[in-house]
Amino acid sequence: MAETRRVSEVDMLMDILDRKTAEEILQEGELRFRALANVVPTIVWTAAPDGTITFANDQWFRFCGITPEQNAHGWPELVLHPDDQLRCMAAWTEALQSGRDYEIEVRNRRFDGEYRWFLTRAVPVRDHQGTITAWFGTTTDIHDRKLTEEALRASEARFRTIVETANEGIWLIGMDACTQFVNARMAAMLGCTPDEMIGRSVLEFTFPEDEPNHRERIGRNLAGEFEQFETRFRRRDGTAIPVLAATSAVRDEHGQASGALGMFCDISEKKALEEQQALLMRELHHRVKNTLTTVQALVNSTARNAVSVHDFRDAVTQRITSLAKTHTLLFNNEMAGVQLREILRSELEPYDDQSGSRILLEGPDLYLPPDLALAFGMAAHELTTNAAKHGALSHPRGCVHASWRFCNRDGEETRILFEWTEQGGPSVAEPDHKGFGTLLLDRVLGRQLGGEVEVAFAPEGLRVRVEAILPGLARD
Structure with a gap:
């Protein structure tokens, strides 16, 4: 019995020694952990299973400017930015309940009042049965990195906006x-x-x-x-x-x-403008050549029919002036064409007494392209000049009626019928020879337009009838 008691006392003594050794080891490990935690630059902390902070290293207290005793009220209420508190506590509560790792970026207030961005991470510590016995966490200053990221995002936003x-x-x-x-x-x-x-x-x-x-x-x-x-x-x-x-x-x-x-x-518009400019230059070159050819023919024909230098000068001047008036009408319409009505009015307007009976123009809107406008302009000038010198416009009660209409036939391009009728002037007789006006009507309106020209010297007044095909004609 005595021997049994001695064995029991020895076992109890060994248990006590083992417990004291374990406690000393734990204490020594705790001291080493704290010493290590206090020398690292990152904030290190631990918490109980319920989330209560059980340890924070010196970096934390230096950052906050407080003592361990002043930390009794808890971390969030002490330093967390007001805008981050609810988000932080919700994430921490979820981690405690689920046992999953905790990670969040929040702003903490430094001892001087400046808020700085921190990345906080925490992992649960479990025993051999898987029960959480503590939480181990770190809180790392990422303020400079955060500012850099924000600057990059702002720069990226500006770049994308630009x-x-x-x-x-x-x-x-x-x-x-x-x-x-x-x-x-x-x-x-x-x-x-x-x-x-x-x-x-x-x-x-x-x-x-x-x-x-x-x-x-x-x-x-x-x-x-x-x-x-x-x-x-x-x-x-x-x-x-x-x-x-x-x-x-x-x-x-x-x-x-x-x-x-x-x-x-x-540069599609630029290229289109360049092409249009080149086209206009070619067109201008073509028109200048045609105009010079017309002037040359006009001068030659006038010279053959002139009885004196004075008559030649006046006739050439008037005919070139008529060409210029038609060109003015064309350029006022940006070379898009001129209405036949405008061409006739520009020649006949000086003889119009506004009574409505001396000059009568009747016909639909008819836009003539530049080459046809010049031809009709010359013809209108010759008819008007002849009427003013020898025909209806040379008499106060004389009148000129110019009319035109479309007379298309099946399968043909636009065909026009133009008629010039004079009344109330001196009695008319057919001349012994064709003058410049008659020749011009035949050559310009007949040959150039491929039409048929009829000139009748009726006693009551001159009548001119022109029927021609006008290719590419614009009609409203």
Whole structure:
């Protein structure tokens, strides 16, 4: 019995020694943990299973400017930014209930009143049965990184605002010539959306015959060269769009080319204007030649019929003035054509007494293209001049009636019937020879328009009838 008691006492003593050794080991480990935690630059803390803070290292107290005794009221209420408190507590409560890791970015107030961004992470510590016995956490200052991220986001936002509101198309490609970024303007120029262009090669928007030049330019850009040039791309519908381009390499932080950036301006209107200008120059050249030819014929014909130098000078001056008046009408209408009514009125208006009976113009709106306007202008001048000198307009009670109408036949282009009738003037007799006016009517209105001209010298007044096909004529 005595021996049994001695064994029992020895076992109890060993248990006590084992417990004391374990406690000492734990205490020693705790001291080592605290010592280590106090030398790291990050805030280190622990919490009980219910979330109560059980330890915070010296970095925490230095940041807050408080003592451990002043930390009794808890972390969130003490330093958390008011706007972050609800979000932080909700996330912490969810972690405590679920046992999942905790991670959040919040602002904490420093001892001087400045709020700084921190990343807080915590993981649960479990025993061999999986029960949470504590939480181990770190709180790392990420304020500078956060400011950098915000600056980058602001810069990115400004960049996107600039490129999306730019009138020019902006196109970024990688080393493989595939699209990495394109703004809405560039995509619209090619008939696509930005998303449809991402990942597609520049060469997909190139005509086969232009591909070698595009490949060379891309190679030069990726090699670091800057270029400005005119080119064209193939739109989604297959049509061409001319552009003014400026392209250069994009370099990484090491100075190595990582792609190419291009700015492209749609010059379709510019090209159209250039083509229109070239067309106008050719047309001007053609018209000047035709006008000079007309003047030459006018001078020659007038000279053959003139009885004196004085008559020749007056006749030539009047006829050239008539040409100038018709040209003025044309240019006032931007060379788009002139109404026949305006041509006749410009010649007959000086003889109109506003009674409504001396000059009568009757017919539909009829726009004559420039070449036909000049022909009718010369004819109207000759008829008016003849009427003023020898016909109805030479008498106070004389009148001129000019009428025109369309008389198309099946399968033909626009056909017009023009009639000039004089009444109330001196008695008319057919002349012994054809004068310039008659010859002009026949040559200009007859031959040039491929029409039929009838001139009748009736005693009561001159009558002229012209029926002709007017190709390309505009009618309202």
